[in-house]
Amino acid sequence: MSQGIGIVGCGSIGRALLRAGDTGQFGAPIAGVASRTAETALEFLQTLDSPPPYLELGELVGSSSLLIETAGGHVVPQLAVAAFGAGKDLMVISIGALLEHPEVIDWARATGCRLYAPSGAIAGLDGIKSACQGHVDRVEMVSRKPIAALEGAPYLIENEIPIDGLTEAREVFCGSARDACRGFPSNLNVSAAVSLAGIGPDRTTVCIxxxxxxxxxxxxxxxxxxxxxxxxxxxxxxxxxxxxxxxxAMSIIRSVRDVFDPVRIGT
Structure with a gap:
């Protein structure tokens, strides 16, 4: 089996991974990249010293041992079918998609393929996982964000909650991690990670x-x-x-390194 890394998506996270691969930070080569915006991806690839090839998804799956999703939660179910069907491992960056599509977790366990969900912008998942081996009364998360980080969130649009022009902090959401990920799919993958490491998306409270x-x-x-x-x-x-x-991006780069490193530190 090829030991290459296949990257799906060429946004900010995909580009960070490609730069890291270009400087040899992983224990395996970048097999290629696939993206819905081929022209933009090809343009970026030309900025690298040793650019990997641009491939169609089927070619990328065949050339890789690990597929990394950086393209958004909407691609996760299709990519999981392609990866696990070919006996390949998958790293999901849009972790909120796993709450909407728990069958992806079931597919990984049924096929024996590894499913990785990096910590991302959050810390302390090792402690949460350890704590939840015993009884846990509550898991709460408060996310405070600049206006630009929340603009365009579906929850704000659907509930007509204006944030442009705010002059002071305003709580715009408080509910379950599941609802937070649905309402803020580009912002709250961290809450999905916390809920999956802990007591689940319905018992984890998130305020934004x-x-x-x-x-x-x-x-x-x-x-x-x-x-x-x-x-x-x-x-x-x-x-x-x-x-x-x-x-x-730093967390994901380290997570990819850990996949290919026989030494593992931490829970």
Whole structure:
């Protein structure tokens, strides 16, 4: 089997992975990239010292041992069918899609293919996973974000919640992680990761605050149970895409390295 890495999507995360691969940061080569915007992807590939080929999805699956989704949650079910059907592993960046399509998790277990869901812009998942081996009373997450990071969110549009022109912080959502991911699909993959690591998307509470004074995406996680109390605070500087923090790309790059590294540190 080929040990190449196939990247699906060439947005900010896809480009970060391609740059990392171009400098040899992974323990395997980049087999290729597929994207719905071929012209844009090909243009970016020419900026690399050793650009991998642009491939159609079927070719990419055949050339790779690990497929990485960076194209959005809408591609996850189709990509999972293609990857697992060919006996290939899959890394999903749009983790919220796993809440809408839990069958993807079932397919991975049924086929024996590995399904990876990186921590992304969040920290403390190892502690949450450990804590949830025992009784946990609550898992709560508060995300405070700049206005630009929340613009265009379906929940805000559907509920006619204006955030342009805000002069002070405003809570715009509070509910389950499942509903947070549905209403903010480009913003709250972190809450999906927290819920899957912990007590599930329906018992995990998420509140979202739009704050015009912020320049960073801030997350506060609180977990309380028989183990004690866990609190995590993250301030993530946005990347070229204001909806995606720099830590997200760094986490994914490290996750890919770990796939091919026989030494594993942490839970």
């Amino acid at each position: 605050v739009a704050d015009p004074a912020l320049a960073r995406n801030c997350h506060d996680i609180t977990v309380e149970g028989e183990f004690g109390l866990l609190q995590v605070h993250i301030e993530n500087i946005p990347s070229e895409n204001p909806k995606t923090g720099r830590l997200t």
